[in-house]
Amino acid sequence: VATRKEKFLSTAGNQRICLYSTTTSDPDFLHESIVPTDHFQKSLPRLPIPKLEDTCERYLRSQEVINSAEEFSQTKAAVQDFLSKDGPDLHKELVATDKQNKHTSYVSGPWFDMYLADRRPVVLNHNPFMVFTDDPQPGYMTQLIRATNMVVSSMRFMKTLRANILEPEVYHLDPKTSDTLKFRKFVRLLPKSVSFYGAYWYKAFPLDMSQYGNLFNSTRIPRKGRDEIFRNAEARHLLVLRNGHFYTFDVIDEHGDVVSPEKIMANLDHILKDNRPPSDYPLAVLTAEDRNRWADIREHLIKAGNSSALSAIDSAVFSLVLDNDMPDNPDDLSRSFLHGNGTNRWLDKCFELILNKKGQACVNFEHSWGDGVAVLRYMNEVYKDSSKNKYVHPDTVPANVDPNDVVHLEFKLDSNLKDAIREAESSFNSRVKSLDVAHLQYNTFTKKFVKEQKFSPDSVMQLVIQMAYYRQYGKFVGTYESCSTAAFKHGRTETVRAATMATKKVCEMILCNKTDASIDEIRAAIKECSSVHSQLTKEAALGQGFDRHLLALRNLSQEIGRTPAIFQDQAYAKINHNILSTSTLASPAVVIGGFGPVVKDGYGIGYAIEDDRIGFNITSYPPDTNVSGLIDCLAHSLDDLFEIFQGRQPKK
Numbered sequence: 122v123a124t125r126k127e128k129f130l131s132t133a134g135n136q137r138i139c140l141y142s143t144t145t146s147d148p149d150f151l152h153e154s155i156v157p158t159d160h161f162q163k164s165l166p167r168l169p170i171p172k173l174e175d176t177c178e179r180y181l182r183s184q185e186v187i188n189s190a191e192e193f194s195q196t197k198a199a200v201q202d203f204l205s206k207d208g209p210d211l212h213k214e215l216v217a218t219d220k221q222n223k224h225t226s227y228v229s230g231p232w233f234d235m236y237l238a239d240r241r242p243v244v245l246n247h248n249p250f251m252v253f254t255d256d257p258q259p260g261y262m263t264q265l266i267r268a269t270n271m272v273v274s275s276m277r278f279m280k281t282l283r284a285n286i287l288e289p290e291v292y293h294l295d296p297k298t299s300d301t302l303k304f305r306k307f308v309r310l311l312p313k314s315v316s317f318y319g320a321y322w323y324k325a326f327p328l329d330m331s332q333y334g335n336l337f338n339s340t341r342i343p344r345k346g347r348d349e350i351f352r353n354a355e356a357r358h359l360l361v362l363r364n365g366h367f368y369t370f371d372v373i374d375e376h377g378d379v380v381s382p383e384k385i386m387a388n389l390d391h392i393l394k395d396n397r398p399p400s401d402y403p404l405a406v407l408t409a410e411d412r413n414r415w416a417d418i419r420e421h422l423i424k425a426g427n428s429s430a431l432s433a434i435d436s437a438v439f440s441l442v443l444d445n446d447m448p449d450n451p452d453d454l455s456r457s458f459l460h461g462n463g464t465n466r467w468l469d470k471c472f473e474l475i476l477n478k479k480g481q482a483c484v485n486f487e488h489s490w491g492d493g494v495a496v497l498r499y500m501n502e503v504y505k506d507s508s509k510n511k512y513v514h515p516d517t518v519p520a521n522v523d524p525n526d527v528v529h530l531e532f533k534l535d536s537n538l539k540d541a542i543r544e545a546e547s548s549f550n551s552r553v554k555s556l557d558v559a560h561l562q563y564n565t566f567t568k569k570f571v572k573e574q575k576f577s578p579d580s581v582m583q584l585v586i587q588m589a590y591y592r593q594y595g596k597f598v599g600t601y602e603s604c605s606t607a608a609f610k611h612g613r614t615e616t617v618r619a620a621t622m623a624t625k626k627v628c629e630m631i632l633c634n635k636t637d638a639s640i641d642e643i644r645a646a647i648k649e650c651s652s653v654h655s656q657l658t659k660e661a662a663l664g665q666g667f668d669r670h671l672l673a674l675r676n677l678s679q680e681i682g683r684t685p686a687i688f689q690d691q692a693y694a695k696i697n698h699n700i701l702s703t704s705t706l707a708s709p710a711v712v713i714g715g716f717g718p719v720v721k722d723g724y725g726i727g728y729a730i731e732d733d734r735i736g737f738n739i740t741s742y743p744p745d746t747n748v749s750g751l752i753d754c755l756a757h758s759l760d761d762l763f764e765i766f767q768g769r770q771p772k773k
């Protein structure tokens with residue numbers, strides 16, 4: 122009997138030739154990039170350590186807007202003290218250590234520590250979610266069909282990545298010139314040690330792909346004090362959660378091929394039809410615990426004889442969650458995908474692909490191993506593949522299930538473990554009950570309109586956030602906008618400090634009765650916001666922010682038991698108390714996403730500005746915050762800007 126691969130080869134011919142790939146000779150691959158996945162990795166530039174003086178200057182500029190004149194003069198003195206005493210030595214040491222660690226970046230270690238040493242639960246505090254756009258063909262939106270197609274696409278992605286033929290991730294500044302076959306043919310001839318420079322010559326910036334190694338087969342393991350990341354790339358099974366039960370089955374066969382879609386479908390169908398009642402002791406909720414507590418319980422689980430079941434979870438390619446939820450509005454959808462009811466998520470897993478009863482799908486990911494760029498690439502490819510190349514259809518007959526194929530993981534739970542699960546459930550329930558979620562979809566103007574006005578769309582969104590918060594609270598606060606530094610070897614993220622003296626000026630012009638600025642003056646001030654913000658974003662993306670540098674210097678100072686005044690100053694704590702924690706993304710594969718607030722009195726703000734809509738998806742903890750109030754203020758501020766852009770004074 123011909124294997125699936127042989128059948129493919131005899132019938133497929135050249136059907137999968139695409140512009141940038143050679144003929145795909147294997148049905149298990151998404152494509153066969155002519156430039157190897159790791160082609161640029163070796164020659165990626167190293168993340169620069171900014172000059173100490175630049176960091177101090179940028180730090181002061183961001184502090185000015187959130188502090189009173191008196192506080193600010195204290196901060197200036199602390200910075201001056203740092204520059205003349207501890208700063209230069211600490212900086213010198215940081216540079217020297219960095220020179221000895223050319224394989225990585227100076228932020229990589231501190232950033233892993235930031236995540237892995239945090240003892241707070243990962244749910245609400247770290248794991249974000251991003252929801253796939255619905256499949257364009259409604260007939261394919263059933264839980265079973267979509268889950269099967271997405272699992273097949275995921276495995277094709279994994280195999281393409283591991284075969285080193287996944288197109289390398291490149292940021293094209295001038296796509297017309299560099300997103301071309303000519304570019305690819307040119308760069309692939311360059312030796313790996315210099316390939317980056319060839320791309321750079323075309324104004325194309327290859328991105329770091331080191332995180333992709335942990336995208337599959339990995340998990341975060343709770344340990345006392347600091348967790349660790351575990352990976353076993355040999356494992357071939359998928360973990361499936363349903364009703365708090367755990368199942369596994371192989372999705373890669375013994376030859377290394379993707380298991381047939383009909384068989385994957387049959388196994389999922391078997392799990393969906395399993396009529397045992399929801400688990401009485403849903404162990405998964407332990408992953409939502411405080412990390413030290415979870416570390417203790419995990420030790421206990423192992424002693425009680427559960428080590429092989431835990432290994433099956435830890436090593437699985439990823440976790441597929443089949444939920445019973447049927448959310449009928451975006452806020453319920455967000456709640457379901459951000460935290461669910463706690464019993465059906467293994468939040469430590471590299472990522473969870475969650476599908477609800479309506480066939481809506483999302484990725485909820487553990488954040489320590491990687492950032493949005495890698496996860497978004499996975500989502501883009503899976504969305505593209507699963508909505509274009511269907512592997513199972515509404516009329517597909519699932520293959521016969523071999524009863525031994527699907528393993529239901531059994532756990533031995535003593536009374537201590539049962540108590541621990543009950544406690545974890547109740548603390549999870551009270552934490553998620555304290556969270557509020559609200560969204561805004563705004564259509565009066567969109568990205569095109571902002572571009573026509575010659576403003577930067579992201580800068581306008583950040584200005585709107587500042588205006589809304591100022592309208593609500595009459596002050597300016599620590600604001601964090603996430604910016605990728607994946608253009609550098611082992612880069613992670615840098616912070617754009619989006620509250621600036623320029624945004625303050627516009628907020629006061631529009632929202633204080635004190636000023637009576639003309640439309641032209643307001644427009645000029647908004648223009649200034651746009652250019653200041655665009656400059657900050659550019660600097661952050663080039664590793665020229667101040668946050669990561671100061672973090673590294675502070676860590677070093679702690680190691681030697683000193684705390685320079687700059688880190689004792691109230692303003693340092695204030696700017697790191699990110700009341701407005703923001704992040705954005707743009708992709709046709711993603712319709713909504715979100716994350717929790719990072720402080721008790723703050724907001725977690727996911728936002729997007731697209732060709733057909735502006736959207737905000739926000740979380741916060743009442744009563745210290747008021748999310749629906751912020752949503753109203755955002756809508757009001759967008760209306761104000763619309764008036765101004767049309768040359769009219771905003772309505773008071």
Ligand code: BUJ
Pocket residue numbers: 249250251451492493560561562602603604613614702703704705706712713714715716719727728729735736737738
């Ligand atoms: O900055 C970092 O190092 C990582 C950040 C951390 N934080 C979330 C706290 C800022 N992580 C990310 O930025 C990843 C977040 C991924 C989710 C992004 C959600 C964007 C949602 C856009 C859609 C909103 C549209 C709503 C329409 C009603």
